[in-house]
Amino acid sequence: MTSACRTRQAGFLFMNMLRVAIQSKGRLNEESLKLLKDAGIEVDDTKRKFIGKASNFPLELLYLRDDDIPGVVADGSADMGIVGYNEIAETGADVNVVRKLGFGRCRLSLAIPKTVDYQGLQWFEGKSIATSYPNVLRGFLNEKGISAEIRQIMGSVEIAPAAGIADAIFDIVSSGGTLVSNGLKEVESVLESEAVLISRKDLPEDRLEIMDSVLFRIDAIQESRGKKYVLMNIPTAKLPDAMALLPSMRSPTVMPLALEGWSSLHSVVDDASIWQTVEGLKRIGAEGILILNVDKIID
Ligand code: PRT
Ligand code: ZN
Numbered sequence: 001m002t003s004a005c006r007t008r009q010a011g012f013l014f015m016n017m018l019r020v021a022i023q024s025k026g027r028l029n030e031e032s033l034k035l036l037k038d039a040g041i042e043v044d045d046t047k048r049k050f051i052g053k054a055s056n057f058p059l060e061l062l063y064l065r066d067d068d069i070p071g072v073v074a075d076g077s078a079d080m081g082i083v084g085y086n087e088i089a090e091t092g093a094d095v096n097v098v099r100k101l102g103f104g105r106c107r108l109s110l111a112i113p114k115t116v117d118y119q120g121l122q123w124f125e126g127k128s129i130a131t132s133y134p135n136v137l138r139g140f141l142n143e144k145g146i147s148a149e150i151r152q153i154m155g156s157v158e159i160a161p162a163a164g165i166a167d168a169i170f171d172i173v174s175s176g177g178t179l180v181s182n183g184l185k186e187v188e189s190v191l192e193s194e195a196v197l198i199s200r201k202d203l204p205e206d207r208l209e210i211m212d213s214v215l216f217r218i219d220a221i222q223e224s225r226g227k228k229y230v231l232m233n234i235p236t237a238k239l240p241d242a243m244a245l246l247p248s249m250r251s252p253t254v255m256p257l258a259l260e261g262w263s264s265l266h267s268v269v270d271d272a273s274i275w276q277t278v279e280g281l282k283r284i285g286a287e288g289i290l291i292l293n294v295d296k297i298i299d
Pocket of ligand 2: 065066067
């Protein structure tokens with residue numbers, strides 16, 4: 001009997017349950033829940049407490065502060081987690097990063113007062129730097145051979161230079177707006193981050209199948225991102241020209257139309273170049289062009 005058999009989805013009696021830790025509130029909460037929803041996993045978020053069970057999948061959610069997620073996955077209290085890569089880098093948690101998720105993008109950067117004439121990393125020699133990410137910063141400074149004092153503070157890092165707490169900061173930057181409004185400028189980008197899906201290293205055998213199912217669904221969602229499905233009617237003689245306009249096309253579908261000399265051509269096209277592609281297709285005689293959203297792509 002496979003674990004899938006033991007997992008009686010219809011009856012909501014799950015002997016094997018995958019426990020996934022996500023942020024309880026904050027920047028990654030909404031996107032994490034949306035990802036699970038897109039993957040067809042229904043969690044009643046309105047009654048959110050510490051733990052929430054999916055109604056149609058053998059999975060339960062642990063709602064935690066992001067700082068706690070790497071640790072609970074590393075020690076096996078949760079099987080998987082969704083957290084910013086910056087937290088993994090800082091904690092050095094012994095987990096597997098199984099997927100990059102494409103949201104919560106940011107970077108950990110060094111920033112200094114905007115009036116400083118910055119000539120390079122040597123500026124930091126002997127300076128003090130305020131941060132909530134001392135381990136990542138220490139690693140970077142050691143690698144570059146810079147000796148600076150690291151002042152760990154837990155919040156409002158960006159006010160440290162103006163408050164006389166430190167000469168510089170090392171903090172998360174996204175748009176850069178917070179730095180500007182605090183009279184700072186970003187001078188070194190040290191670590192690129194985005195939300196990642198992590199798993200414990202010793203995931204029990206009976207939960208592997210459930211994790212594979214989650215990964216399969218997430219891959220289908222990610223594969224479809226930035227893609228459109230295009231259908232058109234085109235003179236059969238123009239098919240080679242149409243193919244040349246669709247370099248990203250995989251396994252094009254070509255079907256003859258009832259009207260002699262015409263074909264129907266279907267393809268998946270990158271969203272970024274959709275208008276350019278469609279204009280080109282129109283110029284070579286394509287008609288009745290339909291552009292559709294792609295929900296999931298299963299390779
Ligand atoms: O309560 P809990 O501990 O769970 O949450 P938190 O307050 O520690 O974290 P939260 O919700 O602020 O961020 C969660 C994760 O989102 C981070 O660990 C990053 O992986 C990611 N992320 C993406 C960001 C940002 N963008 C971001 N801009 N985290 C924080 N910021 C902050 C940053 O600290 C700075 O104060 O936003 C400010 C800078 O933003 P810009 O756009 O002005 O540059
Ligand atoms: Zn936090």
